[in-house]
Amino acid sequence: MFHPIANIEDAQTLAQAIVNTIVEPFLVLDEKFHVLAASRSFYQTFKVDPEQTHGALLYALGNGQWDIPALRLLLETIIPEKTAMDGFEVEYDFPNIGRRTMLLNARKVLYDHSSAITILLAFNDITARRVIEKEKAELLGRTEELLRQKDVLLREMEHRVANSLQIIASILLLKARSVTSEETRQHLKDAHQRVLSVAEVQRHLHTEAGLDEIDVGSYLPKLCSSLASSMVGDAQPIAVNVTAQGGRIDSQKAVSLGLIVTELVLNAIKYAFPREKAAALIQVSWETNDSDWKLTVSDNGAGKLANDVSSVGLGTAIVEALVKQLEARVDVVSDSSGTSVSVTRATFTSRIPRAA
Structure with a gap:
């Protein structure tokens, strides 16, 4: 059988019991801001009698x-205009407990x-959270700040590396x-050109400094354009064309890729x-298919009649070592219509024709 609250004393007892069950410090105030009731957690938290x-x-x-200014603002300015206010943050040196950051939630009951x-x-005490x-x-x-310092040091190192390569x-x-x-002279010239090639790769990567990945579509055309302008003579004009699909690779692989392209183009x-x-x-040409890719450098020159790519020179050894680092393979096709060297990661079917 339902038994309603018999009198005001029972209602006050029930209300105080409800207040005491609230985990957070809790106050019930009248319209003049006198304390009508306080939760047990309020007394325990703020250590008041x-x-x-x-x-x-x-x-x-x-x-x-x-007499906290922020508390006065909440009760005397904000609450009269609204029936509720949540998350009003107060940072204050509270009596007996020290400095705390509190979120105040207020409700006006009519x-x-x-x-x-x-x-x-x-x-709601959020001191620890803050x-x-x-x-x-x-x-x-x-x-x-450490990343900024790292970037400054990296740029300084790259600058010194570039200067050192130029000196060498x-x-x-x-x-x-x-x-x-004459043989020694030719070896020294080859070494000179390879050092310049490394410097060229480093210079192009430096333009995208701070990036973990390099856009191959813009990287290879710039690199090949620089190689052509510095190496192609007037006696035999040679066009160097680049067809590169979009895609990005990490900077470490980009270095290996750039050096391979440099060796093959040169x-x-x-x-x-x-x-x-x-x-x-x-x-x-540069083609991609998900994580697989294919790099091809081809020419319409004399082919195996004048360019014996099967011979193991320094350039071939460099390319093979770099290809191994990239977990790829090298395929060479050379005949009277020219030479094509492909570096392929996994199985890739080329859709770009070789030079003709």
Whole structure:
């Protein structure tokens, strides 16, 4: 059988019991901000005496130490205009417990048959959360500063590497001019050109400094354009065309790829056209299929008649070592219509024709 609350005393007892079950510190205030009820967690958290709290003006608690400007703003300015306010943050040196960061949630209760107003006020201590957030922010700031310093050091290192490569190339060229042996001179010139090639690869990668991945579609045309402008002579004009699909690879693989392209293009420029040929062409193509890719450098030169790609020279050894690093394979087709060298990762069916 249902038994309604018999009198006001029973209702007050029930209300106080409900308030005491609330985990967060909780206050019930009248319209003049006097404390009508407080939860047990409020007394435990703020270490105040129930006898000095019940019926007292909120601002007078702790000898006036609860006269907090932010709390006054909430109760006297915001609440009269609204029936509720959530997440009002207050940072204050609270009496007895020290500095805390609190989120205040307030509700204004209106009654149908009375002009009285009751204000419900809950405190959520987020001090620990704010400390953790601050530590995370400081850690993030330190991390960003370390990354910035790393980037500065990396750029400085790249600048020094570029200067060192230029110095080495100059020394090799000077030495090549001073030796009497033609074979030694040629070896020194080859070494000089390879150092310049490494410098060229490094320079192009430097333009995208700070990126973990390189856009091959823009990287290869720039690299090949530089190689053609520096190596192709007037005696035998050679066009170097690049067809590159989109796609990005990590910078470490981009270095290996650039060096392979450099070796193959330079080899074609030096050996594919022993005699003058109209419309001489070197075609560089880059194709992708998901994680697989294929790089092809072909020419329409003399082929195996003048360019014996089966011979194991330094350039061939360099290419083979780089291809192994990329977990790819090399395929060579060379006949009277030209030479095509393909570097393929996994199985890939080419859709771009070779130079003709």
